[in-house]
Amino acid sequence: MIGKISRGSRPGDIGRYLHGEGHLGEHVYRDEQGRERSGGVVIGGNLAREGDTDERGWAADLRLAAQGRPDSQRPIWHASLRCAPGDRTLTDAEWRGAVQEIAQRMGWAEHPHVIVRHADDHVHVVMSRVDYEGRIWVGKNDARRLQEARQSVEKRLGLRQVPMRTAKRGPEAAEGRLKPGEYRHSEQTGKDPARVRLAERVERCVQAAEGMGRDVFEEALQRAGVRYEANVASTGRVSGYRFAMTTDQAGEPVWFKASQLDRSLSWNRVRERVETIEPVRVEPVVAEPKKFLESRASHAQRVEAAQQATEQAQAKAVAAKRAQRLEKAAPPRNLGQQIRARAGAQQRAEAYRERVAERREWLSHVGRIREVREPEGGWKSMRQIDKATRQRMVAQKRTGASAPVRKNAPAPTLSDYQARQRQQREALRQARRGLSR
Incomplete structure (x- = not known):
C-alpha cells in the first residue's frame, strides 16, 4: 500500500477534484448496479455521507469544523492510499477498516473525515485537523506515522509489504516509490x-x-x-x-x-x-x-x-x-518470457492510448455541444473548454447587436432558457454514459 499526504485550507477544491473525472477520465466508481460512473463516491467516514457523489455536503462539514480554530494554518489534511501493483481488490468494508486502523494509530479517529473511492485500487481520505470542540491535531511526523500504520494494515490484510521511505529526503528508491514522471x-x-x-x-x-x-x-x-x-x-x-x-x-x-x-x-x-x-x-x-x-x-x-x-x-x-x-x-535468455513481457508492455501502452483517445473524443463532443471552436491540437481538459466558453460569451457581449435592435428583439422566456439548459445537461449525460460503456 502506497500513501501520499498533502495539506490545504479549502475542502471544496480537493472535493471537486475527487468527485471530478480526473485529468484523463481516470476517476470512476461502480454504483449499486455495477455500472461505471465518472467521478468518486463516498464510502465511509464519520460524517454519515456514504453514497455522496459530490463534495457540497461533506466539504461544508469540514469547513464548519475548521472555523473552530481560525488561527490554524492549512487545517485540511488529505491522504491518498493506493494498493501496490499485484495486490487484490479490497472491498469498501476492508477500505473502511484500513482507514479506521490508520486513524486510530495516528490519533485522528474522532476528527471529521470522509473516505472517497476511485476505481478499484485506491481511496482518498480528507480530514479536518480541527474537531468540533476546537481541538487541533498537530500531525507531527505524519508521513512516517502513516507508513508505520499502513504496514500494519498490509500485514493484517495480506497485501504486499511496500518498503518504507528513508528519513533522508533524497532521491526515491525504485521499488514502489517511483517519481510521478517515471510512472x-x-x-x-x-x-x-x-x-x-x-x-x-x-x-x-x-x-x-x-x-x-x-x-x-x-x-x-x-x-x-x-x-x-x-x-x-x-x-x-x-x-x-x-x-x-x-x-x-x-x-x-x-x-x-x-x-x-x-x-x-x-x-x-x-x-x-x-x-x-x-x-x-x-x-x-x-x-x-x-x-x-x-x-x-x-x-x-x-x-x-x-x-x-x-x-x-x-x-x-x-x-x-x-x-x-x-x-x-546474466540477463535471462528465455525467449518465451521476453515475448510475453514485450506483449504485456505493448498492451499497457495500447490501453493508455485508448484511454487518451476516448478522453479526447469526449472532450470534442462537449466542445461541439457548447459551440466553441476546437483548437488545432484538440481539447486537453474541461478547464480549457470552460475558458473558451467564457471567452465566447464575453466576445458575444462585446460584438452583440446595437441597443435599438436588442431593445426591439423579443426577450427569451424563462421556459425557453430552462429547456435549453436541460438539453445541454442531457447531451452531457449521454456523452458520459457512452464513455463509461
Missing part, C-alpha cells in the same frame, strides 16, 4: 523505468555473489551488462558503489548510487551477504596407511599426492559453483 513514462511506453530495471539487475548480481566474495560480485555485474565504480578510500576500504546501465544523449553513462535504487543495495548490507564466504565442502582424498617395509619417503609422497588431489577437487567445486552463480547473474 507516467512507464505507463505511456509500457516499459519499466531505468532505475527499476537497474535495481533488478544489481539485486540479481548480489544473489549470485552471496557467500562468494567481492570479485564474484563485480564479475556478475559485468556479465549482467551493468557498469560499476567502487568508492575506495586511501586505506583500501570500499565505502560504496555506483551503477549505470544506460547513457544520456551525449553518450555518457547515467550513474545511480545504491541509495537511489534501493536501500537494501547499500554496500553495508550487500557486504554482509557477499563477503561472508561460504566454504565449499568436498570429500577429502585419504591416503592408504603406511605399508609394511614401505619407506617413509614413499609414504610421505603418497600423503602429499592425496592432499593435492583434495585441493584440486576443492578448486574444481569452487569453480563450478562460481560458474553456476555467474550464469544466474
Whole structure:
C-alpha cells in the first residue's frame, strides 16, 4: 500500500477534484448496479455521507469544523492510499477498516473525515485537523506515522509489504516509490523505468555473489551488462558503489548510487551477504596407511599426492559453483518470457492510448455541444473548454447587436432558457454514459 499526504485550507477544491473525472477520465466508481460512473463516491467516514457523489455536503462539514480554530494554518489534511501493483481488490468494508486502523494509530479517529473511492485500487481520505470542540491535531511526523500504520494494515490484510521511505529526503528508491514522471513514462511506453530495471539487475548480481566474495560480485555485474565504480578510500576500504546501465544523449553513462535504487543495495548490507564466504565442502582424498617395509619417503609422497588431489577437487567445486552463480547473474535468455513481457508492455501502452483517445473524443463532443471552436491540437481538459466558453460569451457581449435592435428583439422566456439548459445537461449525460460503456 502506497500513501501520499498533502495539506490545504479549502475542502471544496480537493472535493471537486475527487468527485471530478480526473485529468484523463481516470476517476470512476461502480454504483449499486455495477455500472461505471465518472467521478468518486463516498464510502465511509464519520460524517454519515456514504453514497455522496459530490463534495457540497461533506466539504461544508469540514469547513464548519475548521472555523473552530481560525488561527490554524492549512487545517485540511488529505491522504491518498493506493494498493501496490499485484495486490487484490479490497472491498469498501476492508477500505473502511484500513482507514479506521490508520486513524486510530495516528490519533485522528474522532476528527471529521470522509473516505472517497476511485476505481478499484485506491481511496482518498480528507480530514479536518480541527474537531468540533476546537481541538487541533498537530500531525507531527505524519508521513512516517502513516507508513508505520499502513504496514500494519498490509500485514493484517495480506497485501504486499511496500518498503518504507528513508528519513533522508533524497532521491526515491525504485521499488514502489517511483517519481510521478517515471510512472507516467512507464505507463505511456509500457516499459519499466531505468532505475527499476537497474535495481533488478544489481539485486540479481548480489544473489549470485552471496557467500562468494567481492570479485564474484563485480564479475556478475559485468556479465549482467551493468557498469560499476567502487568508492575506495586511501586505506583500501570500499565505502560504496555506483551503477549505470544506460547513457544520456551525449553518450555518457547515467550513474545511480545504491541509495537511489534501493536501500537494501547499500554496500553495508550487500557486504554482509557477499563477503561472508561460504566454504565449499568436498570429500577429502585419504591416503592408504603406511605399508609394511614401505619407506617413509614413499609414504610421505603418497600423503602429499592425496592432499593435492583434495585441493584440486576443492578448486574444481569452487569453480563450478562460481560458474553456476555467474550464469544466474546474466540477463535471462528465455525467449518465451521476453515475448510475453514485450506483449504485456505493448498492451499497457495500447490501453493508455485508448484511454487518451476516448478522453479526447469526449472532450470534442462537449466542445461541439457548447459551440466553441476546437483548437488545432484538440481539447486537453474541461478547464480549457470552460475558458473558451467564457471567452465566447464575453466576445458575444462585446460584438452583440446595437441597443435599438436588442431593445426591439423579443426577450427569451424563462421556459425557453430552462429547456435549453436541460438539453445541454442531457447531451452531457449521454456523452458520459457512452464513455463509461
